[in-house]
Amino acid sequence: MHAPAAQTPPERTLIRNIGLLLSGDLSQPLLDADAILVENGVIAAIGAARELADAGPAGVIDANSSAVMPGLIDSHVHPVFGDWTPRQNQLGWIDSFLNGGVTTMISAGEVHLPGRPKDIVGLKALAITAQRAFSNFRPGGVKLHAGAPILEQGMTEQDFADLAEAGVTLIGEVGLGTVRAGEEAQRMVGWARKHGMQSTIHTGGPSVPGSSYIDKDVVLEADPDIIGHINGGHTALPVDQIRCLCEGCQRGIEIVHNGNERAGLFAARAAYELGQPERIILGTDSPAGSGVQPLGILRVMALLAGVGELPPEHVVCFATGNTARMRGLDSGLIEVGRPADLLFAAEPQHSAGGDILQALAMGDLPGVGMVMIDGIIRCHRSRHTPPTSRLPEVVAP
Numbered sequence: 001m002h003a004p005a006a007q008t009p010p011e012r013t014l015i016r017n018i019g020l021l022l023s024g025d026l027s028q029p030l031l032d033a034d035a036i037l038v039e040n041g042v043i044a045a046i047g048a049a050r051e052l053a054d055a056g057p058a059g060v061i062d063a064n065s066s067a068v069m070p071g072l073i074d075s076h077v078h079p080v081f082g083d084w085t086p087r088q089n090q091l092g093w094i095d096s097f098l099n100g101g102v103t104t105m106i107s108a109g110e111v112h113l114p115g116r117p118k119d120i121v122g123l124k125a126l127a128i129t130a131q132r133a134f135s136n137f138r139p140g141g142v143k144l145h146a147g148a149p150i151l152e153q154g155m156t157e158q159d160f161a162d163l164a165e166a167g168v169t170l171i172g173e174v175g176l177g178t179v180r181a182g183e184e185a186q187r188m189v190g191w192a193r194k195h196g197m198q199s200t201i202h203t204g205g206p207s208v209p210g211s212s213y214i215d216k217d218v219v220l221e222a223d224p225d226i227i228g229h230i231n232g233g234h235t236a237l238p239v240d241q242i243r244c245l246c247e248g249c250q251r252g253i254e255i256v257h258n259g260n261e262r263a264g265l266f267a268a269r270a271a272y273e274l275g276q277p278e279r280i281i282l283g284t285d286s287p288a289g290s291g292v293q294p295l296g297i298l299r300v301m302a303l304l305a306g307v308g309e310l311p312p313e314h315v316v317c318f319a320t321g322n323t324a325r326m327r328g329l330d331s332g333l334i335e336v337g338r339p340a341d342l343l344f345a346a347e348p349q350h351s352a353g354g355d356i357l358q359a360l361a362m363g364d365l366p367g368v369g370m371v372m373i374d375g376i377i378r379c380h381r382s383r384h385t386p387p388t389s390r391l392p393e394v395v396a397p
């Protein structure tokens with residue numbers, strides 16, 4: 001089912017005939033170029049095909065006028081081990097997300113592990129094990145940043161120092177463990193930040209029995225790096241609280257597929273009203289109660305562009321460059337020196353939109369034609385999206 005993770009990328013690949021180059025950068029979402037040169041898995045040059053062809057012998061991919069953008073980043077998933085989720089008892093779910101254009105995922109906690117340890121030494125051991133396991137194994141080639149411990153009462157600063165020392169860089173959703181109060185959460189989030197770990201929080205009503213309600217006061221006091229699923233998971237806070245969260249801090253505004261769509265649209269518009277669309281990032285929160293959504297990120301993009309009427313070229317940035325910047329990742333942008341994590345996509349066949357941006361603006365899902373991670377083609381025509389009307393082709397291996 002999976003390509004081996006340790007594959008070596010080709011020395012040089014020229015991608016030509018790009019119809020639309022979407023940078024992932026909100027300050028300049030469209031680039032004036034029709035070709036990318038990839039060397040040893042990294043974007044080496046961006047420009048006109050006739051110029052880049054002089055670099056020397058290369059494999060050639062003809063994009064056939066499809067759009068190329070950074071691979072999508074899912075800011076909120078709950079992996080367990082390998083490519084298996086016990087929550088939905090499903091195998092191969094991460095490989096399915098690859099077919100939805102996702103090249104990077106960030107764990108918000110390995111909470112679905114049956115028998116998950118909640119004692120402090122146990123939760124630390126699980127986080128370190130998950131971090132190691134997903135560093136060593138990329139399902140389908142997808143980069144999964146995992147090892148996100150759930151905060152429990154009794155943790156000390158030394159526990160955070162130990163986790164950081166062991167390579168753990170994330171904190172799972174605050175509120176899924178026994179730490180739910182603002183002051184206590186704030187202290188631990190502060191320790192995490194001091195030791196270089198990123199934090200997120202569960203916002204809104206309980207997602208499943210056993211989960212908790214977290215309101216705006218707790219979120220603002222805890223002050224995590226990301227306002228995790230600001231649109232609820234699925235039960236959302238009232239919109240006046242969502243507005244307070246957007247206005248009351250500068251942290252990431254995460255909108256998820258498993259959340260309340262109406263609240264998601266409200267949060268995105270609030271960010272625009274504040275003049276801060278760079279804070280919007282996207283996730284799925286799968287596989288939570290609503291399930292695995294291989295096309296979840298594409299669906300949130302189509303929701304925000306189609307129903308929310310936000311600029312479709314911005315919506316691409318929410319799923320790529322914004323998330324990479326707020327999460328400290330090196331991917332998420334079409335820029336020289338970045339990893340060649342590339343999504344080739346176009347309007348689906350028979351879409352009323354003439355290109356991918358028009359299709360998104362009409363609420364259609366793009367058709368994925370190819371996905372590359374670190375310069376290696378991991379997926380050709382998606383088995384999940386509607387068929388793309390512009391299929392890329394490898395013309396020279």
Ligand SMILES: [Zn+2]
Nearest residue numbers: 173202207233
């Ligand atoms: Zn949650």
